[in-house]
Amino acid sequence: MMKTTKGPAVIIMKELCKFYEMGEEVVRALDSIDLDFMLNDYAAIMGPSGSGKSTLMNIIGCLDTPTSGRYELNGQNVADLNDDALAVIRNREIGFVFQTFNLLPRLNCLRNVELPLIYAGVGPEEREERAAEALKQVGLGDRIKHRPSELSGGQIQRVAIARALVNKPSIILADEPTGNLDTATSHDIMEIFGKLSDAGNTIILITHEEDIARFTRRIIRLRDGKIESDSRR
C-alpha cells in the first residue's frame, strides 16, 4: 500500500479503468487509476469537465462498475458485483450528497432521511429516532416535519447530508455539494463537512471550485482519466 499516512485503507483502487464506446471511438474515462482512501480521509477530487471525476465518483459510490481493475471497499472486492449486491453496498457503506440535492419532494425531512434505513430493514421507531438524530447533527432538529419545498437551498442540502449520515456509512460521497448554493451557504455546508470529518467520518467530495477544495485535507487532481496530482496537507 502506498501513501499510507494514518489508519487502515477504506478504499483501494488498482489499475482501475472505465471505457465507454462512443460509436467507433473508445473513450478512456478512467485510465488505470491507482488510488487509496484511508479511514477519516477528507479529500477533494478536482478536475475540468471530461477529466473523469464524475465517472470516478460513480464507481466509488458503487453506482457503476469499472471495465477492468480492482476496487476494494472495506476489504470487499466490489468491482464485479451485480446490481442488487451493489444496492446493498450503497445502502450500508455509502452516503451520497448530490449537487441537485435529490430529495423526494413529497416526503418531509424526516421521511427523506429515513429512506436508507427503510431499505436496510430498520423498524419504524428506531428509524424515526435515528433520522431525527441525524437531522439534529446538521442543525435541522426543528425542521423535521417540513417538506423540501419549504426549506432554503442550504437547508435542503443539510437534509441530504443528514440522509447520507443516517446509515453510519464507511464513506460520505459528495458530488459538487455546493454547486447550487451561494458562497455564504457553501461555506456553511463545508463547515458541516468539517465537523463530520472531525467526528471521524471519511469524506470524499468532488468539486471544481478551489476555495471549496481548500476546506479539505487532501486534493486529488484528474486530467484525461489519469491522476495528475495527489497532495495532502
Next chain:
Amino acid sequence: MKFRETVIQALSSLAVNRLRSLLTILGVAVGVFSIIAVMTALDAVDKSVESGLTSLGANTFQIQKYPATVFGGAHARNIYANRKDITWQQALFFRKSMENSARTIGFVITSQGARAKYGNIDTNPDVVLTGGDENFAASNGYAVQEGRNLGESDIRYARGTAVLGRELRETLFPAGGNPIGATVKVNGEVYTVIGVFEKKGAAFGQSQDNFVLIPITRYLDHVDEKSSIAITVEALSRSDYPHALDQAIGSMRSVRGLGVTMANDFEIRTNESLIDSFREIKIAISTGAFIISFMALLTAGVGIMNIMLVSVTERTREIGIRKSVGAPRRSILRQFLLEALFLSLAGGVIGIFTGIAAGNLVALQFNLPPLFPWVWTVVSLIVCSAIGMAFGLFPAWKAAGLNTVDALRPK
C-alpha cells in the same frame, strides 16, 4: 424492505395523482360493473324462474302458433308470423281426434291491455282478457274461490259470463261485497260475473291475477274472430305424457293438413321448454356480458399500463434516488407492481359494489329477494388482480431495470 412499507409507498404515490388514478380505476370499474350487474340480475331472476315458468298445470302442454321466445330478429319473427292461425275449426277437429288420449283439452285466446269497468270504477288498460273454456282453470293452475267456473253451457251458448282474477276483483270491488251476479264491462262489452279465482301470485313481476276469463266462443263472436287459438292438453297420467305429446303432434299435423315432408307449423310449449328457452336467453346474455366485460377489462388493462409507463418516466429521478440509497431491483419492481394492482383492485371493488347494487335493483323490479353473487365477486377480484399484475409487470420491470446513474442525471 418490509411489505408494509411498500404498500404505504404505493398508496401514497397513487394519492399524488388523484385524478389520474381515479380515471384509471374507473376504466376497470366499468368492466367489472357490467359483468357483475348482469350476473347478479340473472342469478336473481334464475332463482325464481323455475316456479315462475311452471305456469302450466301438471302433465300439461300447450300447442301454439308462436314459440315462447323468438331468437334471430325480423326474419325469424316472420317465419312464425307467416304461419296460419290455429282456427276454431282446427281446434275442434283436434279435440275430436284427441278425445281418448287426453284427460282434458282446453282452448284459450288471450289479449293484453283490456280495460274493465264496474259502476264508476275504471281500471287501467292493463287487464288481460282471456277467452277460454271450462278446462282453462285446471290446465293453468287456477282454483275457483267464489261462485263457479265457466261451464260447458257457457261455452256452447257463448254466454256473456265472466270469471275474475283475484286482483281484478279487488280493483273493481274494493269494498269487498259480493261480486257474483254483478255486471261488469270489459272493453265496452257487458259480462255477468259468475266467479272469482284464487290468487296465483306473480311470475317475473307480472301479476297472474289481473285478468278476466270469458267463454272462448263469446270471445270469437264479440271480441275478435281472427285470433290464433292456443290448445292446452292435459295427459291422462304422468306416464302417458310422452305418448300424449306424440299423439297431439300427429293430430295437429293432420288437422293443419301438413304433408309428410313439411315441418310443423306450430309450437309445443311445455314447462320444460319454457325453462329451456329462459336458459337460452340467460346463456346469450351472459355470453354477451362476458365478452363486453372482457373487452372493457382489456382496455382498462392497457390504460393501467399506459399510466404506469407515464408514472415510471415521470418518477425516473425518484427511482434513481431510491436505488442510490440502496433500494434493490425487487423493491422497485414490487412498488410499481403494487401500484398497478391497487388501481385494478380498487376499480374491481367499485365495479363489484355498483354492479351488485344495479343487479339487485333489477331484482327488485321483479319483486325478487336481493342476493350477493359470491362466485362472481371472487372471480372478478381474481381477474382484476391478474389484469393489474399482467399490465403492471412491464412498467414495473422497466422501472426496476433503470440504470441508477442515468436515472439520477438531471434532464
